[in-house]
Amino acid sequence: MPKFRILFFSFLAFSSILTGCGNPQPKEPIVVPDRPTVADQPTAIPSFSGSRAFADLERQVSFGSRNPGSAGHAQCLNYLASELRSLADTVWTQDFVSIGYGHETLRLTNIVASFRPEEKGRILLCAHWDTRPRADNDPTSANQSKPIPGANDGASGVAVLLEIARLMHSTPPRVGVDLVLFDGEDYGYEGDTPRYLLGSRYFAANTKFQQSPRFAILLDMVGDANLEILKEQHSVRYAGDIVNIIWSTAKQLGYYQFVDAAGESITDDHLPLNEAGIKTVDLIDFDYPDHTNRYWHTLDDVPAHCSSESLEAVGAVLTHLLYTQKP
Secondary structure (H helix, E strand, C coil): CCCCECCCCCCCCCCCCCCCCCCCCCCCCCCCCCCCECCECCCCCCCCCHHHHHHHHHHHHHCCCCCCCCHHHHHHHHHHHHHHHCCCCEEEEEEEEEECHHHCEEEEEEEEEEECCCCCCEEEEEEECCCCCCCCCCCCHHHCCCCCCCHHHHHHHHHHHHHHHHHHHHCCCCCEEEEEEECCCCCCCCCCHHHCCHHHHHHHHHCCCCCCCCEEEEEECCCECCCCEEECHHHHHHHHHHHHHHHHHHHHHCCCCEEEEECCCECCCHHHHHHCCCCEEEEECCCCEECCEECCCCCCCCHHHECHHHHHHHHHHHHHHHHCCCC
């Protein structure tokens, strides 16, 4: 994942426009009438299991690196599609091709799973499932050409969504929910922005919704054992009202991992969605594990540096948010 610490103002040339979406303009945070509260719980809220989510994280890493074209990529694709088909009402894939470095042909696949597809009120949850083909930030130069394990940067967000899918399978929420797992997010060399976010760009340009989502939430690098999620600034700009709901919910539930402070502006999969008119929040802890020691884009991005408690904090907040949404 690029996660550049810069403002990102490029506009994508979409081949098709999402139904009901226009060109977004920066807005001040607004008040959402259906804001959920702990005191007003219209339906039973199932319990999110951090331990089950962590097992999903470990399972993905067990396939090896999941960079496009690798054996682990093919095996993990089959695993994720199979798991979601056993849980969701409908599952479909977006297969597409992108040309990489040295004229490499990248065969990529986004996975989309829908719950309660008949419902007009819908929420979109996202994560990327691919891993970076090179550990270019590894302190050992001999490792920098090797693909990363991607326990946090890749597997963590997907693990949270798989556990939420299990909860929705057994206890459907009152609104419709779509899960999308993006491919090709982390392919490019640092600074080569057009080679990043391949799956989310394709999804934003080629997906037509019968009903545009109310909002979307992207999960990325949410498994850090020292988790601290600040308010990512593109999210505040495009979806400040949803940021406020998420952090308020976390505070009410007592999850200190959501820090009420401004973070940085990160280049991530939420940008193509926001630019297509779907207001999207990026939940991300870019300092992994902290600003003095970095496992990001190194061979140290392994399950031992992640925790079930972190996954549970994020999953519990999202579960509460979903199950308190009104139709």
